[in-house]
Amino acid sequence: MAPERCNLFLIYGSQTGQSKSIAEDIKTKAESFNYDVEMMSMDESVEKMPWKEYRFLIIITSSTGDGDPPENAGIFWRKIRSKNLGNDYLCHLEYALLGLGDTNYTTFLGYPKSVEKQLQKLGAKQFYKSGWADDAVGLEIVVDPWIENLWPALENQVLNPQTLPDTIPASDTPAEQSSVITTPELAVVSEVEKPLTVSYQKQEEELEKCAVELANLKISVSPLSECDLKVPVLPVSYLELKFNSELMFFPEDVLRKPMPSSRTPVFQAKIKSLKQLTSEKAAKTTLEATLEFSPAEIEYQPGDSIGVCCANCPEEVDALLHRLNMTEQADIPFKLRVKEEFAAMKSGTKPKYEVPSHLPNLATLRFVLTRCCEIRSVPRKAFIRILAEFSSDDAQKRRLLELCSLQGSDDYTRLVRQPELNVLDFLNTFPSCHPPVERLLEQLPRLLARPYSLSSSPLKDPTSASFIFNVVEFPIQDGRTYERKGVATGELSRMLDKIKTGPTDSVGPNANGRGFSLSVFLRTNSGFSLPKSSETPLILIGPGTGVAPFLGFLAHREELVKRDPSLTCGPIWLFYGCRNRDHDYLFKDDLERWHSMGILTRLLVTFSREDKPSQPKYVQELIQLYAASLVKLIDKGACVYVCGDATNMAKDVMQAFIAAFQSGRQLDEEQAKKAVVQLQIEKRYLQDIWT
Numbered sequence: 001m002a003p004e005r006c007n008l009f010l011i012y013g014s015q016t017g018q019s020k021s022i023a024e025d026i027k028t029k030a031e032s033f034n035y036d037v038e039m040m041s042m043d044e045s046v047e048k049m050p051w052k053e054y055r056f057l058i059i060i061t062s063s064t065g066d067g068d069p070p071e072n073a074g075i076f077w078r079k080i081r082s083k084n085l086g087n088d089y090l091c092h093l094e095y096a097l098l099g100l101g102d103t104n105y106t107t108f109l110g111y112p113k114s115v116e117k118q119l120q121k122l123g124a125k126q127f128y129k130s131g132w133a134d135d136a137v138g139l140e141i142v143v144d145p146w147i148e149n150l151w152p153a154l155e156n157q158v159l160n161p162q163t164l165p166d167t168i169p170a171s172d173t174p175a176e177q178s179s180v181i182t183t184p185e186l187a188v189v190s191e192v193e194k195p196l197t198v199s200y201q202k203q204e205e206e207l208e209k210c211a212v213e214l215a216n217l218k219i220s221v222s223p224l225s226e227c228d229l230k231v232p233v234l235p236v237s238y239l240e241l242k243f244n245s246e247l248m249f250f251p252e253d254v255l256r257k258p259m260p261s262s263r264t265p266v267f268q269a270k271i272k273s274l275k276q277l278t279s280e281k282a283a284k285t286t287l288e289a290t291l292e293f294s295p296a297e298i299e300y301q302p303g304d305s306i307g308v309c310c311a312n313c314p315e316e317v318d319a320l321l322h323r324l325n326m327t328e329q330a331d332i333p334f335k336l337r338v339k340e341e342f343a344a345m346k347s348g349t350k351p352k353y354e355v356p357s358h359l360p361n362l363a364t365l366r367f368v369l370t371r372c373c374e375i376r377s378v379p380r381k382a383f384i385r386i387l388a389e390f391s392s393d394d395a396q397k398r399r400l401l402e403l404c405s406l407q408g409s410d411d412y413t414r415l416v417r418q419p420e421l422n423v424l425d426f427l428n429t430f431p432s433c434h435p436p437v438e439r440l441l442e443q444l445p446r447l448l449a450r451p452y453s454l455s456s457s458p459l460k461d462p463t464s465a466s467f468i469f470n471v472v473e474f475p476i477q478d479g480r481t482y483e484r485k486g487v488a489t490g491e492l493s494r495m496l497d498k499i500k501t502g503p504t505d506s507v508g509p510n511a512n513g514r515g516f517s518l519s520v521f522l523r524t525n526s527g528f529s530l531p532k533s534s535e536t537p538l539i540l541i542g543p544g545t546g547v548a549p550f551l552g553f554l555a556h557r558e559e560l561v562k563r564d565p566s567l568t569c570g571p572i573w574l575f576y577g578c579r580n581r582d583h584d585y586l587f588k589d590d591l592e593r594w595h596s597m598g599i600l601t602r603l604l605v606t607f608s609r610e611d612k613p614s615q616p617k618y619v620q621e622l623i624q625l626y627a628a629s630l631v632k633l634i635d636k637g638a639c640v641y642v643c644g645d646a647t648n649m650a651k652d653v654m655q656a657f658i659a660a661f662q663s664g665r666q667l668d669e670e671q672a673k674k675a676v677v678q679l680q681i682e683k684r685y686l687q688d689i690w691t
């Protein structure tokens with residue numbers, strides 16, 4: 001309980017919705033403790049600067065791009081760095097900060113760390129140790145205990161303001177960060193749920209029945225199966241659905257609305273072509289989509305990407321509706337609102353509960369589950385707590401409680417998060433669980449647009465743009481109860497199947513029925529664009545589909561040279577990697593043509609699955625081979641661009657450049673690392689990478 005009526009200012013910076021959803025949880029919990037909470041994005045908070053009416057500030061923010069602010073936190077960042085702010089500008093503020101990042105990125109927690117330093121510079125005092133959560137191992141490992149311990153810290157601070165700890169400076173290295181996140185003083189003190197006793201004999205009978213791959217998800221072992229559990233508080237049920245077949249629902253009105261992450265309008269782009277680039281023998285299937293639009297709708301630059309507002313797989317939505325026993329109501333319009341008891345508010349105050357912003361007030365279940373909700377999202381622990389509540393079988397209920405408990409954190413990470421299970425996997429695995437659909441709508445996050453780097457140049461054709469992607473596939477294993485493809489890549493591959501098997505006229509979903517279309521918006525990426533001068537040497541590293549933006553760069557250069565043959569151009573080196581030259585050497589003809597024209601100075605390709613021991617397998621090995629020339633190019637002002645997999649490739653490539661600087665400039669490892677960091681600071685080592 002809040003020791004006195006107390007205001008909290010809660011702000012979030014979120015690119016893909018995780019920080020926002022954590023902030024929402026904190027708000028709910030804070031209100032249950034009787035705090036008054038004002039919550040908004042970091043950018044929205046700028047108008048309220050300098051927050052004079054608040055004493056306590058809670059910040060939840062992630063890092064995106066390459067240690068950059070999320071899209072709703074950039075204005076905030078500019079504001080707190082304004083030169084005219086004095087060192088005491090925020091000295092009245094006491095803050096707690098939770099940073100979200102991913103150790104796969106070289107600038108782990110870049111933005112939250114920078115925010116913390118800047119807050120301290122402006123005089124803000126830390127009242128609770130910052131939490132640094134790592135998406136690579138599971139955010140909840142840090143987030144859950146950080147939230148649990150926030151309340152005693154806050155209460156203590158309200159009661160004993162003199163005990164404000166000395167501000168703990170933001171740490172810089174990942175090693176320091178991980179020691180912070182695992183610190184034992186974050187031990188949880190939470191409400192203890194009355195332990196549930198269940199018959200384990202029954203569980204053993206179940207074990208025999210269930211498939212081996214589900215056994216671990218469904219069945220626990222001692223000591224977890226025997227201990228008392230600390231589980232999350234059951235979230236309030238606040239939404240209400242009222243079906244009314246006389247209501248009229250127009251999906252187009254909802255689909256035209258901008259996504260929170262889109263700075264540019266969402267529009268319908270026709271698919272001009274969709275084709276498979278890889279041979280049937282290739283291990284991965286790569287497709288190329290070309291979109292058609294009017295130049296007024298989108299004006300892009302090479303290096304930009306496109307956000308595809310995708311739809312969930314219809315069969316999966318059907319299965320979910322069926323499992324929720326809602327098939328018959330699937331297409332009946334409904335009105336969605338906050339239950340009366342929660343909507344009630346004092347005049348002038350904000351309501352405690354609102355219909356989530358990604359859900360329309362009027363829609364059908366099929367529509368919201370197809371277009372609005374991320375039905376593939378990994379259920380958070382609070383959601384699993386709800387699933388437990390609606391399970392009639394004691395053993396299943398107990399197992400669900402274990403999976404969301406503090407004691408079951410390892411199981412949650414290993415059995416739920418790592419295999420990326422979703423709510424349908426849970427409903428399939430726990431057949432006695434029958435949650436009302438409103439509970440899903442309260443918990444499922446927004447279906448996010450999927451970004452793809454554009455692989456074309458507007459100079460070649462301003463009315464079209466292409467992107468390439470691998471069709472992601474997840475087999476039935478590790479608890480996944482059905483086979484699936486990626487959401488957007490699956491949707492595009494289903495379109496391709498229809499194109500292959502029938503005339504597009506009969507199946508096309510767009511207005512005139514002639515073909516297919518996609519809801520898209522442009523995502524500019526000024527941090528990955530071509531240098532202003534065509535004379536700057538370029539070192540491009542993009543194995544697999546990471547080559548996409550570089551195809552745009554090269555097509556752009558080709559057009560520039562066509563328009564002005566006297567243009568002076570610096571050298572371009574491309575490091576590209578495939579598995580096998582016969583199956584997935586994408587854009588071979590274009591690349592060789594650019595090479596023979598002199599647009600591309602060096603075309604260096606590795607083939608990782610060809611049995612030729614003397615040849616390098618991966619791009620980083622090629623970089624090592626050409627280290628001396630690359631260092632010379634960098635000394636002449638070259639920009640290095642890296643695009644593709646963040647988990648291994650980007651780290652190995654950076655390591656290869658560190659080694660190149662060591663040998664090329666006779667530096668020790670520390671000095672070589674600093675040289676790469678210096679390149680990053682000068683915006684000459686640029687990354688567009690993904691996990």
Ligand SMILES: Cc1cc2nc3c(=O)[nH]c(=O)nc-3n(C[C@H](O)[C@H](O)[C@H](O)COP(=O)(O)O)c2cc1C
Nearest residue numbers: 014015016017018019062064065067101102108109
């Ligand atoms: C395109 C992209 C870029 C990212 N860049 C970074 C980064 O530079 N540093 C980092 O620590 N985490 C990075 N991350 C990881 C996110 O910060 C992490 O997944 C976080 O949980 C996302 O929270 P949000 O949904 O609130 O934005 C990146 C994630 C994506 C998708």
